Amino acid sequence: MNAGRLEQAGIVALVAALVALPTAIHGWPTTVIGNVFTGGLLASGLTLLWWRTHPRAVAVVGAGFLLLTAVLSGYGWFPDTTFAILAVVTLVAALGWSGWAAWVAAGAFVVFLFTMWVALGNNSEVPLVMFSVPSFLAGTVLRLHRESAAELTRRGRELEEERELFAELAVRHERARIASELHDIVGHAISVMVIQAAAGQRLVGRDPVGAAQVFAGLAESARQGHEDLRRLVELLGGTAVGGPDLSLIEEVVTRAARSGLDVSCRFEGSRDGVPAPVAHAAFRVVQESLTNALRYAPGAAVRVVVNGAGRELTVRVANGHAVQQSPRLSGTGRGLAGLRERVQELGGQLVAGPVADGWLVEATMPGGDHQRVALGGRG
16 A cells, blocks of 8 residues: 555544544434534545645635534534544645735634634634644644745756856857867967978978078977977866966067068067966967968068057057968968957957058957056067
């Protein structure tokens, strides 16, 4: 026998013990109205069989049968043990409604008690109160506890769903960041190496010394690309890596100049106190701009200006039109889009597009409260 059937059997046995057995001992009624009276008592108790599935119906129907017996109390014998059924019915009534409906149920409960008191002859207030008010209050407390537990469960489920969503977004963001870093590192290194390799091929036959210098630069570019990848792998693996600063811009400009690019770099204001994320973004802006200049404007002069005056850091990279044949290096189309996202995450903005004399990339980011110390330019 499962738990539900066992509970129902217990309710039937309890009603029999509280109503049928005392009535039989006292003497079963012999009139029709007397049997209706006793039947009403039995029916009020048997409605509790459905208290789990239909608590409101049980409360209304059970209370109705109790009122019926109170009205017919002059035609039958009312066992005192029946007040236990009253207690359970009022408990179920308190469990059946919530919110504003619970206040309506409480008002109906007061009317019910008053009607019972009047019908029973104005001399039963003590048992009525003892077997109804405490059980109604207990049911109210139990209902509030259940509602609080359900609300906590619901909120816990929502928090878990939000946690999973945030985790998924974090994974996507991290993947996009890694893809952007790989694009910047590999794209720049490959572009520089292709340009140097092409220049070396042209010089092999007529200028062996120049070709050797170009290929030496090619090897240096490959080593630098490998070093950048190694640092990225260490960073992703949790190894502490020194925070970047604006000196990385000088390094990438120097390497680009060695590869044959006509590039100059000038710092204005101060480079002190620039947060590492901003310095890293500035470095990537310059690196991606130099890569695009190598791809789409070979032979053009490139001018890099980094202004660290005030609370903003401005990076401006301008190049002219191509003066040599393009090496036909195709990009992924994600370079500038990734830069724009990176700069916007830092609270800045990036503008890139054609100008009258070539192409311009300009990024402005919060750079901290810099001291105004003039820095010499390098051309």
